[in-house]
Amino acid sequence: MVMDKMNDGTLTDSLMEIYDLLYKRFGPQNWWPAETQFEVIVGAILTQSTSWRNVEKAISNLRTAGVLSLDGLLETDIDKLAELIRPSGYYNMKARKLKAIAGFLSENSGSDLDSLIKRPLDEVRQDLLSVYGVGPETADSILLYAGGLPSFVIDAYTRRIFGRLGIIPEDLSYEKARTFFMDNLPPSAQLFNEYHALIVRLGKEMCTSRNPKCNLCPVKPLARESSFCCNRA
DNA sequence: GCCCAGGGGGCTC
DNA sequence: GAGCCCCATGGG
The missing domain is CATH 1.10.1670 (Endonuclease Iii, domain 2)
Incomplete structure (x- = not known):
């Protein structure tokens, strides 16, 4: 080969x-088609095994409901989140995943990722992989498209x-x-x-x-x- | 009706 | 570490 x-x-x-x-x-x-680092992360979760067209509907619903922010995700009831992101499929799973990544961000960096991306790439990657719902592709998408770090x-x-x-x-x-x-x-x-x-x-x-x-x-x-x-x- | 879409978790062996 | 099933809607 x-x-x-x-x-x-x-x-x-x-x-x-x-x-x-x-x-x-x-x-x-x-790329990435998003306004902020935080929206890249939300999109990276929602696009798992899902076409971007359906993700856009879900993100639009979150924005319209005024919960497309770190505090918004943290404060919104998980069942309400699931209903809003329904068009992206796997909504119960993904609502739980959004809650998990929001919890991680609130404890480690805030929605701007500044304190996170100062650290070595491999360390940040390992931390992301420990978050429920973040596998290797999602972690690398976050590192690259939200963090601007060279992770393929x-x-x-x-x-x-x-x-x-x-x-x-x-x-x-x-x-x-x-x-x-x-x-x-x-x-x-x-x-x-x-x-x-x-x-x-x-x-x-x-x-x-x-x-x-x-x-x-x-x-x-x-x-x-x-x-x-x-x-x- | 069938297959696939910018995956990941959980379980088994 | 590989293989399997589950999650679930929308489009071709």
Whole structure:
């Protein structure tokens, strides 16, 4: 597998080449689509296994109800929260998760994250992972898009796209996939931000079938334009 | 009706 | 550490 060729420079060049191809095709994605750091965090919870369109409805409901703030989440009854975020699905679970992250923020940083992001990335990440409802993807989304820290976000699209390009195994574990990208890219929050957003942009156009031979898959033209094209190997 | 969407918790082995 | 089920609405 290509990922074995680590630290020889080729891999970094190829990952940057793919980034450039995506950027030229789609342009800047201006992520995260939120007004404040706090709203990024709320969105990161609500978007779990849910399309952003439905998350927007839930966030709009929270805003209209005047509870889209740290104090708002802390003071609002959990059943009321669940009702407001109903459009985002899993509303009972996510209401409990919003309460948990709100409790964490009130004890550790406040909604601005200032005291949190001063600390080493790995420490903050571990603390976030200890919060109910915050798994690795949500933690990295918060670190990157709310905190501006260089923590690469892996999602289903990342594994599907780079798996089909033959760069990583499609079933690579989250932590190994994250380590792979972070070991082979310069640690730039701006780069990680745009890269992940572009991956999602391409991922939305992919067929969701698991058939790697699908000729409609836009990853194929991407491969032909990059050094990972099997025809060039 | 069926499958999937910018996952994570809890449980089992 | 991997595999499975559950959470649940909305869109194609």
